[in-house]
Amino acid sequence: MTPPARWPAHPAPVDSEVLSSWLHRIGACYQMSVAELVEHGLGLDPKVADGLDLDPPPALLDIVAERTGVEVCRLRQMSLAGWAPGPADSAEADSPEASPGAFDTYVRSCSVLLEAGKRSKQPAGPWRAWMPRYPLQRACPRCADPTVEGMLLGWRFPLQLSCPHHRCALEACIGFPGGHPAWTGDETPERAVSEAVLAMDRRSGQALATGQVDLPCGTVDAAGWFRLVRTVLDEVATPISCWRSRAVDLRRIWAACGHPLRAAQGRWRPFEHCPWALQSQMLEAAAEAIQLLENGTVTAAGADAGLFVSAPAVEDRRPSKDEEPTDWWAMVRAALQEVVATARTQPGEARALYNFLRCGCREPPEQILATFAGLGIPTAHLSQNHPTVPFG
Numbered sequence: 274m275t276p277p278a279r280w281p282a283h284p285a286p287v288d289s290e291v292l293s294s295w296l297h298r299i300g301a302c303y304q305m306s307v308a309e310l311v312e313h314g315l316g317l318d319p320k321v322a323d324g325l326d327l328d329p330p331p332a333l334l335d336i337v338a339e340r341t342g343v344e345v346c347r348l349r350q351m352s353l354a355g356w357a358p359g360p361a362d363s364a365e366a367d368s369p370e371a372s373p374g375a376f377d378t379y380v381r382s383c384s385v386l387l388e389a390g391k392r393s394k395q396p397a398g399p400w401r402a403w404m405p406r407y408p409l410q411r412a413c414p415r416c417a418d419p420t421v422e423g424m425l426l427g428w429r430f431p432l433q434l435s436c437p438h439h440r441c442a443l444e445a446c447i448g449f450p451g452g453h454p455a456w457t458g459d460e461t462p463e464r465a466v467s468e469a470v471l472a473m474d475r476r477s478g479q480a481l482a483t484g485q486v487d488l489p490c491g492t493v494d495a496a497g498w499f500r501l502v503r504t505v506l507d508e509v510a511t512p513i514s515c516w517r518s519r520a521v522d523l524r525r526i527w528a529a530c531g532h533p534l535r536a537a538q539g540r541w542r543p544f545e546h547c548p549w550a551l552q553s554q555m556l557e558a559a560a561e562a563i564q565l566l567e568n569g570t571v572t573a574a575g576a577d578a579g580l581f582v583s584a585p586a587v588e589d590r591r592p593s594k595d596e597e598p599t600d601w602w603a604m605v606r607a608a609l610q611e612v613v614a615t616a617r618t619q620p621g622e623a624r625a626l627y628n629f630l631r632c633g634c635r636e637p638p639e640q641i642l643a644t645f646a647g648l649g650i651p652t653a654h655l656s657q658n659h660p661t662v663p664f665g
């Protein structure tokens with residue numbers, strides 16, 4: 274049997290390059306798009322080209338390996354699935370949108386900053402780890418020199434904020450580096466990032482380059498590292514009411530990165546479902562949280578915190594002389610802001626808040642409705658009759 278012919282021209286992939294970028298460069302040798310290369314060069318449905326960077330089908334990897342001589346395991350590492358597999362590589366991870374339990378398994382079964390079970394339990398809906406709902410394409414202004422080719426995994430997915438080599442922020446762009454990438458932002462000089470961001474991105478870069486990450490108290494594989502980061506992202510986005518007596522730690526984390534608490538989100542939603550403007554703030558907060566955890570500024574309370582600090586201190590809730598007292602009223606105000614924000618879009622929450630006020634305040638119903646209108650909460654479905662079920 275005659276072995277399949279190798280493609281006569283196939284430039285080598287660069288480190289951490291995504292599969293679509295590499296096939297784009299190979300296709301350019303034959304004046305073909307990626308979809309045309311998949312159809313005419315591999316004999317597969319061109320629609321397969323849409324999911325190359327997320328989770329390419331094994332059949333495609335087998336044929337590309339035959340055409341190029343690059344091993345299948347190396348090819349799989351050119352997609353997100355090679356580094357951040359779904360929950361335990363189970364069957365549900367084979368679906369582009371994992372099952373409803375996938376979020377709990379991947380994100381909520383680890384804990385770093387908060388004790389396990391202390392976070393929001395809201396369902397995430399259709400979701401896949403690190404897969405942005407809004408397409409994302411960024412590049413390093415210095416790496417994207419015309420002489421340097423390849424779109425990297427950390428640029429394609431919201432894994433990194435900066436280029437560890439050049440210590441500058443990744444910028445949104447259109448097109449592949451090595452071609453003529455067009456920057457979609459203003460013509461700004463290179464933007465610097467914080468040391469905390471550089472440290473986190475350096476570890477993510479190590480994960481993508483070597484498959485493992487050295488932490489202060491141990492080594493984890495790449496999949497474990499990205500799962501830890503995803504856990505911290507969920508923790509820093511957790512409503513402050515869930516942090517209870519640890520609220521001061523959440524405030525310290527967001528103050529360190531200079532963004533509003535929880536990126537000013539009123540309603541919880543998974544990191545992947547946020548636009549990049551919010552994702553970038555949450556990544557900064559996660560980086561600061563890890564740095565503050567490692568230098569002992571915030572408490573290590575999660576089961577997996579031991580990878581970052583040698584001996585997680587037993588939490589002592591007695592306030593010391595130097596400790597900032599917990600601002601309970603600030604927590605109440607923050608919780609109220611979240612309730613109001615949720616009530617604006619969810620009639621059930623609006624009704625619960627209305628009934629709560631009817632039972633607990635002496636304001637007449639019309640005054641409460643006027644206050645709701647002023648806050649932007651729809652009032653059409655609210656009854657002025659006295660509620661029969663308190664807060665329901």
Ligand SMILES: [Zn+2]
Nearest residue numbers: 413416436439
């Ligand atoms: Zn760079």
